Amino acid sequence: MQRNPGYWRLLVGLLLAVMVCATVHAETDDTAFAEQVAALNARSFDDKADAARAIASSGHPRATTILQALLDSSLYFRVIEGDVVLAEATDDGFALTDPVTGEAAGAATQYEVRRVVINNAIRGEVRDLLARSGLTSDDPSVRREAVRQLLDNPDPAIAEQIGGLIDEEPRADIRRDMALVLGLSRLQSEAAADRLLALDSLRGSLADRVRNEVRTLANDDPDPAVRAEAAQMLAGIEERRELWGFAEQVFFGLSMGSVLMLAAFGLAITFGVMGVINMAHGELIMLGAYTTYVVQQLMPNHIEYSVLVAIPAAFLVAGSFGVAIERGIIRFLYGRPLETLLATFGLSLILQQLVRTVFSPLNRRVSTPDWMAGSIEVNAAFSLTLNRLYVIAFALLVFLGLMAIFKRTTLGLRVRAVSQNRAMARAVGVSSARIDALTFGLGAGVAGLAGVALSQLTNVGPNLGQGYIIDSFLVVVFGGVGNLWGTLVGGLSLGVLNKFLEPQTGAVLAKVLVLVFIILFIQKRPQGLFPQRGRAAAEG
C-alpha cells in the first residue's frame, strides 16, 4: 500500500472518475488490454500489481470482471500456452473463458492450468481498486462494501471522489459512512477551524481509524483548541468502546456457556436423572458431529439445509447408540458406579478407535452454511458472530424441548417416577427396564444434538468428545445433579466467569481458576446450585 507514490493513486482516481462519469466512453483498445491481462501472470509481484492498476485504469468494460476473478482466485493460466484465462471448476477439470472477449475458450484438465498467484499486498490493492468502481454501483450492498473498504484508505483522491457522490446517495447508512471518509480526510486540513469542523462531523463514530486519527490530533495537533477538543472526544470514544467491550465479553461468556450447557444436557439426564456415570458421553457428542459430516456427504448440493437435516439424524444415531449401550452394558451394572465408570471409559476408547478406523484419524471437514457465517455488526466496536448466536438459540431450544418432555409427556412422567422411586413405579405398572433404556437413549440423543452444534464451532475428529466430558461433569455437578435448570444456569455462569477471567489471566490460568472455584463451591455446597428435593435426594 504505502509503496505506491501518491500521484499514481491520484491519476488512477481521476481516470476512474472520468470512467465513472460515463459521458466520455473511452475508445477501448483490446490489444493493449490483452497485454495488460497477460502481465497479471508476470514473474514478480510488483509487475503483477502494476498490471492490476493498468487494468483498473484502462476503462475496459471487462476490467472489473477480471479484477474480481483475480481476487476470487478464478484467474488461471495455461501451463503450455502461458496465456491467462478465466476458469470455472467442472466435474472433470475446468471450463475456460477468454478474459478479454468473455467468450468460451474450451476446457482444460487440472494439470493443464495453474492459478495466477497473488499476495496480500496485491489483494488489498485490487480490493481498493474494485471498491472505487463499486462506489457507483446500482446495488446498495456493493456501494456499502465499497465505502467500508475505502474507510481505511487515507488517499485524498478517494475523499474527492466520495465528496462528489455523497449528495446523490439515497441510502442514509451509506451516506453516514461516506461522511466518515470525508471527515477523516478533512482532519488533515490546513486551517484549525476546518479541523474542528471535521472533528465535529466525526462525533458519534467508534470506528478504529476515527479513534486513531483523533488520538493523533489529541497528542500532536499544533492548535491547542483542536488538541483539547480531540482529547475530550477521545475520552468519550474510549469510554463507549469500553462499555461495548463489556457487552462483548458478556456475549462471549454466554456463547461459551451455551456450548457447555449443550454438552452437559445429555449428561444431566444420564448422570443427573439416572445416576449413571457415563464416561462415553463425549463420544456420543462426537457421533453427533460425525453424523453431521455424513449428512453433508450425502447431500453435497444442499449444504445450506444439511445442518437442519443433521439435527434429527444426529439425535437418532446417538440415541440408538445410547439405547444399545444401556441394553448391552449399563443395565448389568446398575448400582455399581466404579464398574460403570470403567466400562464406559473403555467404551469411549472403543468408539474413538472405531471412528478412526471407519473415517480415518484425520479430522473431517464440515462446511458451515452461508447463513451461519459472518456477523451482525451492532457498531464499529461490537458485533455478534452469527454461528455463536445460532448456537445460543439452539441451546435454549433444546432446553425448552427437554423441559417440555419431562413436564408434559407421559414418558417424562414415567422417567421422573422411576428415578424417584423405582419399586413404586414398577408396582403401578411402569416397565422400568424400558424407561431406563429410553431415558439413556434420550440423554445420548441430546449429546448427539450437541455434536451438531459443535461441528460448526470446532474440529470434527475422533478426539472431539474428550475435550467436553470433564466440562460436562463440572457443569452438572456445579448446577446441581438431576436438575435441568441447574445445568442451564451452571453452564452459562461458568462460561461468563471464564470469559471475564480470560483477558486478565490468560486462557490456561482462567481454566485453572474456574476449576478451583468449583472445588471450593462444592466443598461449601455439595448439592450444587439447584439441589434436588424430595425422597430421591434423601435416599441418594
Next chain:
Amino acid sequence: MINLNMLRRRMVTTAAAGALALSGLAGGNAVAQDDPIKVGVLHSLSGTMAISETALKETIEMLVEQQNEEGGLLGRELETVVVDPASDWPRFAEQARQLLEDDEVDVVFGTWTSVSRKSVLPVFEELNGLLFYPVQYEGEESSENVFYLGAAPNQQAIPAVDYLMDEVGVERWALLGTDYVYPRTTNKILEQYLMDHGVAAEDIMINYTPFGHSDWQSIVSEVREFGSQGKKTAVVSTINGDANVPFYTELGNQGVSASDIPVVAFSVGEQELAGIDAEPLVGHLAAWNYFMSAPTRENLEFIQAWHEFKGDTDAVTNDPMEAHYIGFNMWVEAVRRAGTTDVDAVKEAIIGVTVPNLTGGFATMMPNHHATKPVMIGEIQPDGQFAVVWETAGEVAGDAWSDYLPESANIIASWREPLLCGNYNVETGECSGQNYGD
C-alpha cells in the same frame, strides 16, 4: 583440563563401543548378511497425535518399499518395525527401548512433539541408537544420537519474521501459541529478536492457550483490538494442531482478513488444511521448508508415488514428510559410505552427506546434526495449498543453540573431531552435554 579429560574418556568409550560393535559384526557375519536391515518407526497411530503422525509412518513404509525395489541396501532387504506409542509420552520411551533392545533395529524414524522427543532422548543415548526427527522444533538441543531434519528456529521462525518486517512492513506483533515447550521457547527467541530490531515492548503481545483450545472469541477480539491502533499488525502463530481450525474460523467470523492482520503459522501445513474450508483463510501465511505446490520434478514424482502408495489422488504431502524423505536418503547414503549399519560408523559417515531435497535444492547434514534447508513463505490458497510468495536465496544451516537467547548465545554443537560435543560453551571452553532435564 577437565575438558581434555572428558574428551579422552569419551574417545575411549567410543573406541571401545566401536570395537565391540565390530567384533559383534565379524562374529555373526555369515548369518547377518541375509538378515534384513531393520528400520524402526516410532510414530503415534492412535490418540491426539495420530492426525499428524500416521502419514509419517506411511512415508517411511513407502520409502523402504522403494529402496527394496531398487535392490535394498548393502545387498540386504530393508524391513520396517512399527510400534504405536499412542500419543502417550512415557510410552514413547518404553517403545524406543523395545525397538532398540528387543527388535534390535538399526535406525529409528520417529516422534513428533518435543516432549516425546525429550522422553526418548535418554533411551537413545543410553543404548546408542539412531533417531531421525522430522518436525520443526524449538532448538536448544543437539544429541549425539539424534538427527534433526525439521527446521530449527533460525530456519523457520526468524526468516518468517524477517519477511513480515521487511516485505510487509509489520510493526506490531501478536505471538500466539499453545502452552508447551516449542511455542514458549520459540516466542522467547522471537521476542528477543524483535526487541533487538527496535520493536518496543508494548508492540509485542504474547498469549498462550491450552492444547485443543476451541473457544477463541476473546483472544481474537483482543488481537483485533491490538491490531486496530493504526500500526500494521501480524500474528505469529505457534498454535498447535487441532486448535488452529476454530482459531481461523473465529478470525473469519469476526471479519479479520489476511490483508488486515496476516497470520503466519509454523504448525499449519497441507495436512492440517485438508480438514478445513480454506476459503476464509486465503492470504494467511505459513513458513516451511517445503510446500506440496513446489513445481520440481522430484516433488511431482514424490507426490505421484505417495498417491499410488495411498491409493488416493487427494492425499496431501507436507513438510515433515519431506524431512523424512531427506533423513531416510541421508541415512541410506551414510550406510552406503560406511559399508555397515553400525551406529557409530553411520554417525561419523553421515556428517557432510548431501542429498537432493524436493524443492530443487540440496540438504547437507551439518556437524551439529541439523540439516541445511531453504525457507519459504507460502500464502494459503482456496484449495488448501500454498503459493510461495517469498523464499531465502539459498539453504540455511540449522542452528542448534539460538544466538538470540542469552543462555545459549555462547553455545555451539559439533559432533566432529575434536569437539564431539552437543553443548560446548565457547566462552568457558566447557562441554556440559546437557540436552534434557534441568
